[in-house]
Amino acid sequence: MINYKTLGLVNTRDMFAKAVKGGYAIPAFNFNNMEQLQAIVKASVETKSPVILQVSKGARDYANQTLLRYMAEGAVAYAKELGCEKPEIVLHLDHGDSFETCKSCIDMGFSSVMIDGSHLPYEENVALTKKVVEYAHQFDVTVEGELGVLAGVEDEVSAEESHYTKPEEVVDFVTKTGCDSLAISIGTSHGAYKFTPEQCTLDPETGRLLPPPLAFDVLAAIEKELPGFPIVLHGSSSVPQEDVDTINKYGGKMVAAVGIPEEQLRKAAKSAVCKINIDSDSRLAMTAAVRKTLAEKPGEFDPRKYLGPARESMQKLYMHKIINVLGSNDRL
Numbered sequence: 263m264i265n266y267k268t269l270g271l272v273n274t275r276d277m278f279a280k281a282v283k284g285g286y287a288i289p290a291f292n293f294n295n296m297e298q299l300q301a302i303v304k305a306s307v308e309t310k311s312p313v314i315l316q317v318s319k320g321a322r323d324y325a326n327q328t329l330l331r332y333m334a335e336g337a338v339a340y341a342k343e344l345g346c347e348k349p350e351i352v353l354h355l356d357h358g359d360s361f362e363t364c365k366s367c368i369d370m371g372f373s374s375v376m377i378d379g380s381h382l383p384y385e386e387n388v389a390l391t392k393k394v395v396e397y398a399h400q401f402d403v404t405v406e407g408e409l410g411v412l413a414g415v416e417d418e419v420s421a422e423e424s425h426y427t428k429p430e431e432v433v434d435f436v437t438k439t440g441c442d443s444l445a446i447s448i449g450t451s452h453g454a455y456k457f458t459p460e461q462c463t464l465d466p467e468t469g470r471l472l473p474p475p476l477a478f479d480v481l482a483a484i485e486k487e488l489p490g491f492p493i494v495l496h497g498s499s500s501v502p503q504e505d506v507d508t509i510n511k512y513g514g515k516m517v518a519a520v521g522i523p524e525e526q527l528r529k530a531a532k533s534a535v536c537k538i539n540i541d542s543d544s545r546l547a548m549t550a551a552v553r554k555t556l557a558e559k560p561g562e563f564d565p566r567k568y569l570g571p572a573r574e575s576m577q578k579l580y581m582h583k584i585i586n587v588l589g590s591n592d593r594l
């Protein structure tokens with residue numbers, strides 16, 4: 263048993279309280295390799311932002327959860343080396359699928375876990391989330407629950423249709439489970455293909471697809487039920503068209519990739535939404551940079567020569583999100 267506090271990590275409690283009060287959101291960036299982690303740490307240090315490092319099931323399968331845990335410990339040391347005296351870094355399990363997975367992460371030093379029982383019948387979701395909360399709180403680890411179903415595909419998580427969170431259920435869920443934050447469904451979606459072209463409207467000026475707007479009325483109703491309670495948005499990549507264009511220009515084939523417009527996320531960040539998950543956008547930034555470098559320098563075979571530019575590109579993206587979308591800069 264390793265407690266996250268000995269690793270220099272923090273849980274989400276104070277971070278979220280400040281974010282809700284201050285009208286900004288904490289970035290939750292997924293990571294599964296070194297370049298990505300370096301980019302996240304550099305971006306958060308340079309912007310003086312707290313940050314949540316998220317590990318999904320796909321990341322654990324790909325990179326090994328023990329190794330990822332040590333990388334997060336290394337991230338704290340690296341942030342200090344870069345000049346941040348008191349980094350606020352959370353190591354969070356994204357979409358924990360069982361009590362056992364959550365327990366194993368808590369036991370090895372994660373400071374926060376999500377238990378995703380959103381696909382279960384309501385009472386089963388309550389019981390499972392409560393069980394995880396009871397275990398986690400013994401070690402001061404914070405827990406994110408989820409109500410409502412997001413559409414889209416991301417690693418092992420997938421659903422055909424979304425179901426908005428029912429505002430009339432949230433008080434009962436939070437009271438019965440004791441969870442510290444709640445992921446809700448208001449129209450965001452996992453992955454880079456969030457909406458079908460039929461769900462979108464065509465922007466006459468740019469000729470690009472515009473997704474249906476987020477259900478801010480549902481968010482407002484939830485906030486009214488749970489004043490000041492930390493709310494989480496999953497599936498909140500914006501799928502920058504420049505990156506999709508770069509990928510396609512250099513041999514890729516991404517058709518009809520559509521994300522959540524940044525203005526809408528900016529608006530959400532000012533509400534009780536205090537954690538916004540971003541994964542696909544960094545994948546796109548990385549892939550665009552790798553494709554471009556390899557296309558322009560076909561003789562290159564040193565991975566550092568194409569992963570280096572990819573890392574720079576990801577750092578730029580993270581800094582842009584922190585400063586221009588979430589507003590979590592200058593908070594350390």
Ligand SMILES: [Zn+2]
Pocket residue numbers: 357416419452496497539
């Ligand atoms: Zn998610």
